[in-house]
Amino acid sequence: MYAQEVKSTGKGVKALEEMSAEERAFQERIDAGEKIEPKDWMPDGYRKTLVRQISQHGHSEVVGQLPEGNWITRAPTLERKSILLAKVQDEAGHGLYLYSAAETLGVSRADLIDDLLAGRAKYSSIFNYPTLNWADMGAVGWLVDGAAIVNQVALQRTSYGPYSRAMVRICKEESFHARQGYDIMMKMAGGTAAQKQMAQDALDRLWWPALMMFGPPDADSVHSAQSMAWKIKVMTNDEGRQKFVDQTIPQIEYLGLEVPDQDAVLDAESGHYRFTDPDWREFFEVLKGNGPCNVDRLRARNMAHDEGAWFREGLMAHAKKQQIAAE
Amino acid sequence: MTNEWPLWEIFIRGQHGLSHRHVGSLHAPDAEMAILNARDVYTRRNEGVSLWVVKSSDISASAPGRKGPMFDPSNDKTYRHPTFFDIPDEVGSM
Numbered sequence: 427m428y429a430q431e432v433k434s435t436g437k438g439v440k441a442l443e444e445m446s447a448e449e450r451a452f453q454e455r456i457d458a459g460e461k462i463e464p465k466d467w468m469p470d471g472y473r474k475t476l477v478r479q480i481s482q483h484g485h486s487e488v489v490g491q492l493p494e495g496n497w498i499t500r501a502p503t504l505e506r507k508s509i510l511l512a513k514v515q516d517e518a519g520h521g522l523y524l525y526s527a528a529e530t531l532g533v534s535r536a537d538l539i540d541d542l543l544a545g546r547a548k549y550s551s552i553f554n555y556p557t558l559n560w561a562d563m564g565a566v567g568w569l570v571d572g573a574a575i576v577n578q579v580a581l582q583r584t585s586y587g588p589y590s591r592a593m594v595r596i597c598k599e600e601s602f603h604a605r606q607g608y609d610i611m612m613k614m615a616g617g618t619a620a621q622k623q624m625a626q627d628a629l630d631r632l633w634w635p636a637l638m639m640f641g642p643p644d645a646d647s648v649h650s651a652q653s654m655a656w657k658i659k660v661m662t663n664d665e666g667r668q669k670f671v672d673q674t675i676p677q678i679e680y681l682g683l684e685v686p687d688q689d690a691v692l693d694a695e696s697g698h699y700r701f702t703d704p705d706w707r708e709f710f711e712v713l714k715g716n717g718p719c720n721v722d723r724l725r726a727r728n729m730a731h732d733e734g735a736w737f738r739e740g741l742m743a744h745a746k747k748q749q750i751a752a753e
Numbered sequence: 754m755t756n757e758w759p760l761w762e763i764f765i766r767g768q769h770g771l772s773h774r775h776v777g778s779l780h781a782p783d784a785e786m787a788i789l790n791a792r793d794v795y796t797r798r799n800e801g802v803s804l805w806v807v808k809s810s811d812i813s814a815s816a817p818g819r820k821g822p823m824f825d826p827s828n829d830k831t832y833r834h835p836t837f838f839d840i841p842d843e844v845g846s847m
């Protein structure tokens with residue numbers, strides 16, 4: 427998802443009997459559905475895994491502003507421009523909520539951001555794909571935020587209090603994101619033949635990367651078991667992907683567009699759609715930094731950070747001066 | 754780096770008549786900017802009518818390890834609860 431490859435302890439999940447008294451009491455709190463709060467005792471691996479997951483999630487929100495930011499100045503109407511601006515502003519807020527949640531675990535936001543800027547941190551593969559035209563703004567809001575919603579709704583039940591509360595806040599804002607995207611798609615799919623073709627093309631290109639957002643298949647996702655036991659993760663990658671496909675295919679049909687997967691059919695028995703896996707080789711390449719826009723995205727983030735330095739430092743200098751004058 | 758903007762805790766009064774409630778935190782150089790940033794981040798959709806900001810480092814918290822003794826509900830002191838006292842029905846509600 428927004429955190430697709432979070433390394434956990436790398437070890438198997440311990441049975442309750444193998445745990446120390448502290449670990450065991452901790453696991454029992456989690457099993458009972460209690461929330462863990464910042465000052466509570468927690469295993470080192472829990473803290474580290476959470477920092478990785480929450481910071482990757484935060485980085486995804488921040489980098490995720492870039493593909494849509496690309497179209498703010500070129501929105502077709504003033505109303506569409508205002509909507510897109512508000513949506514992108516929300517994403518900045520999401521990044522902030524998540525960094526704040528990570529900071530309650532004893533890390534500094536400045537360090538997390540340094541990791542991102544230096545290319546040491548991961549963010550969602552989806553944001554390394556380009557947004558080529560206005561139809562992509564529809565497809566991104568609808569599919570990318572739609573996929574994110576599936577994951578984030580589940581994460582409201584995550585065991586770490588500050589992370590869970592950040593998810594509640596984020597989910598309240600996300601449905602605006604998905605709906606404004608679908609609204610763009612409805613306009614374009616119901617427009618001229620050329621507009622409809624643009625909508626289809628955007629769907630064709632973003633469908634597979636959207637499926638990849640949920641991360642590698644459960645069978646290949648080594649770190650999931652411990653994260654699930656700790657309820658850092660509350661839904662498996664495959665469960666999320668299936669849910670997304672099931673909700674999205676009828677929406678594609680409503681638009682009168684073609685599902686980009688010839689083999690996607692409703693399995694009458696299970697009530698779920700069968701679908702083709704995305705190209706996992708491509709996914710791992712993008713994660714490694716070899717996607718179409720990885721270099722661009724990091725360059726844009728670094729530029730924004732460097733060019734904003736004078737402003738951050740200036741305000742801090744002003745605040746210090748005021749403080750000295752008051753003393 | 755000491756030049757990092759300090760962390761502030763943000764409290765919002767959702768509606769008139771309610772208390773301020775903690776909603777999250779953010780970094781800002783000073784209180785004035787913390788309020789402006791909090792408005793932008795936490796109140797974009799009618800979430801509040803008033804904001805408080807407090808430097809995180811100025812908050813003292815109870816220790817979670819002492820939850821037991823600290824928040825002992827004093828269940829032995831049952832007389833603290835109104836149901837401890839039997840008031841005859843004829844007296845009416847009290």
Ligand SMILES: [Fe+2]
Pocket residue numbers: 487516517520596
């Ligand atoms: Fe978001």
Ligand SMILES: [Fe+2]
Pocket residue numbers: 487490517570571574
């Ligand atoms: Fe998003």
Ligand SMILES: [Fe+2]
Pocket residue numbers: 517571574600603
């Ligand atoms: Fe969003």
